[in-house]
Amino acid sequence: MLAAAERAWGEECGVVGIYGDSDASRLCYLALHALQHRGQEGAGIVSCDGGQLKGITGLGLVSEVFNHSKLSKLPGSSAIGHVRYGTAGDSVLKNVQPFVAGYRFGSVGVAHNGNLVNYNELRIMLEDSGSIFNTSSDTEVVLHLIATSKARPFISRLVHACEQLEGAYSLVFLTEDKLVAARDPYGFRPLVMGRRSNGAVVFASETCALGLIEAEFQREVNPGEVIVVDRDGVSSLCLMPHKERKACIFEHIYFALPNSVVFGLSVYQTRYRIGEVLAEEAPVDCDVVIAVPDSGMVAALGYAYKSGVPFQQGLIRSHYVGRTFIEPHQKIRDFGVKLKLSPVKEVLEGKRVVVVDDSIVRGTTSSKIVRLIKEAGAKEVHLRIASPPITGSCYYGVDTPSREELISHKLSIDETCAFIGADSLAFLPLERLRGMLGHSAPTFCDACFSGNYPILPKHLDLPPSGVDTRIKEPVVLPVA
Numbered sequence: 001m002l003a004a005a006e007r008a009w010g011e012e013c014g015v016v017g018i019y020g021d022s023d024a025s026r027l028c029y030l031a032l033h034a035l036q037h038r039g040q041e042g043a044g045i046v047s048c049d050g051g052q053l054k055g056i057t058g059l060g061l062v063s064e065v066f067n068h069s070k071l072s073k074l075p076g077s078s079a080i081g082h083v084r085y086g087t088a089g090d091s092v093l094k095n096v097q098p099f100v101a102g103y104r105f106g107s108v109g110v111a112h113n114g115n116l117v118n119y120n121e122l123r124i125m126l127e128d129s130g131s132i133f134n135t136s137s138d139t140e141v142v143l144h145l146i147a148t149s150k151a152r153p154f155i156s157r158l159v160h161a162c163e164q165l166e167g168a169y170s171l172v173f174l175t176e177d178k179l180v181a182a183r184d185p186y187g188f189r190p191l192v193m194g195r196r197s198n199g200a201v202v203f204a205s206e207t208c209a210l211g212l213i214e215a216e217f218q219r220e221v222n223p224g225e226v227i228v229v230d231r232d233g234v235s236s237l238c239l240m241p242h243k244e245r246k247a248c249i250f251e252h253i254y255f256a257l258p259n260s261v262v263f264g265l266s267v268y269q270t271r272y273r274i275g276e277v278l279a280e281e282a283p284v285d286c287d288v289v290i291a292v293p294d295s296g297m298v299a300a301l302g303y304a305y306k307s308g309v310p311f312q313q314g315l316i317r318s319h320y321v322g323r324t325f326i327e328p329h330q331k332i333r334d335f336g337v338k339l340k341l342s343p344v345k346e347v348l349e350g351k352r353v354v355v356v357d358d359s360i361v362r363g364t365t366s367s368k369i370v371r372l373i374k375e376a377g378a379k380e381v382h383l384r385i386a387s388p389p390i391t392g393s394c395y396y397g398v399d400t401p402s403r404e405e406l407i408s409h410k411l412s413i414d415e416t417c418a419f420i421g422a423d424s425l426a427f428l429p430l431e432r433l434r435g436m437l438g439h440s441a442p443t444f445c446d447a448c449f450s451g452n453y454p455i456l457p458k459h460l461d462l463p464p465s466g467v468d469t470r471i472k473e474p475v476v477l478p479v480a
């Protein structure tokens with residue numbers, strides 16, 4: 001299980017939905033493989049053959065949870081699937097999605113990428129009126145809201161439920177006769193729709209999942225849109241109140257795979273361009289440019305190209321260790337970096353090395369890497385980071401550590417450089433990132449860099465300036 005426990009950034013989750021293919025659960029399984037980078041804590045699939053919904057969930061990687069015999073227990077021509085990295089609720093089996101519930105008129109399954117900022121309020125309200133919860137995940141409130149809605153028919157219940165949610169949600173639902181996709185009005189998390197040549201409809205978090213199951217990309221599910229697929233075809237409802245779009249820029253910087261197109265932009269091209277901009281912004285005399293694999297790779301290529309310095313593979317990544325951000329325990333994260341990345345002495349010895357990574361969160365990876373590279377004989381190590389400093393937590397589906405654990409919240413750039421032990425350190429300035437996005441910059445969320453949170457959990461409401469000053473030390477009241 002080390003692989004599942006080794007990611008430094010908490011990634012988020014991946015969802016998939018298939019309608020109209022007799023191999024629905026197998027296609028789901030393959031699509032979940034393509035989305036594995038989005039969550040490694042647990043995986044699940046729920047399918048329907050027109051009768052009951054059947055589900056299998058488990059802790060661990062998709063390949064650990066499913067095998068041939070398990071997939072054969074999930075018959076039917078429609079299915080939904082999920083890979084989880086939790087934002088609310090522990091990493092335990094009962095929190096692994098999809099969740100299934102029976103309500104008065106049938107059964108419904110749900111898989112969710114995102115995080116609900118009004119989860120606590122909704123759960124208290126539902127429990128006050130008699131709901132009994134099975135899990136500690138925010139996603140479960142969606143099912144209770146559907147079950148307790150007074151609206152009819154099912155789609156009206158679902159829309160009524162979604163209208164009470166605040167925060168980030170890219171959702172897929174399965175019932176006995178429908179597949180439904182819904183995206184929150186801000187569109188924080190991606191969700192796309194595709195079609196296979198046999199007409200089967202597919203929803204997935206990233207386009208890389210469509211490619212693997214030979215589905216052609218059709219379009220994004222729009223922010224605030226609900227798409228219903230059933231025997232009458234595909235219909236779209238845009239019932240949720242319109243908000244300014246706030247797509248997560250971190251999908252481009254880190255989460256998504258470079259072969260995906262996210263929010264209409266190629267992840268590869270965005271990362272490459274960021275690397276070029278970083279080279280313009282923070283040039284340095286050096287002999288070689290290397291990347292921190294995997295997610296620093298494409299930006300490093302852009303940096304090397306722009307600076308005219310050769311790119312080489314100075315760090316080798318073990319394919320048997322996952323993303324280290326995910327690990328909740330610092331000790332395992334420390335060890336994980338060592339296990340995952342090994343230096344190539346022949347590339348580094350006696351060289352002035354530029355190392356490009358996509359982000360610094362706690363500083364675990366970068367400090368270990370600088371040490372590894374110096375021990376391999378590098379003369380100088382210059383760290384270049386393809387994002388602005390992360391100074392705030394995320395409330396929209398990325399399980400970032402608390403603000404107090406973020407190194408850029410605690411230390412200035414110079415202090416961070418000294419802590420990491422690099423000869424120089426530079427980040428991509430926020431203004432350059434926004435400049436690259438041009439007129440679409442306001443349609444992206446960059447709150448973990450800027451503190452401009454589009455919507456906050458109620459207990460964390462910010463002053464109007466939007467500056468993230470909200471998290472205070474807990475006040476300990478004297479015992480009377």
Ligand SMILES: O=P(O)(O)OC[C@H]1O[C@H](OP(=O)(O)OP(=O)(O)O)[C@H](O)[C@@H]1O
Binds near residue numbers: 324
């Ligand atoms: O400052 P830290 O807390 O160490 O976190 C930052 C690191 O975490 C991420 O990599 P990760 O290992 O999660 O995944 P990757 O293999 O996709 O780069 C990110 O790419 C940085 O390398």
Ligand SMILES: NC(=O)CC[C@H](N)C(=O)O
Binds near residue numbers: 089398
């Ligand atoms: N990272 C996510 O998107 C997580 C989905 C959901 N909030 C959970 O905790 O399971």
Ligand code: SF4
Binds near residue numbers: 247393446
């Ligand atoms: S706060 Fe950061 S990680 Fe979260 S949605 Fe906004 S940009 Fe993405």
Ligand SMILES: [Mg+2]
Binds near residue numbers: 292293294295358365
């Ligand atoms: Mg990394």
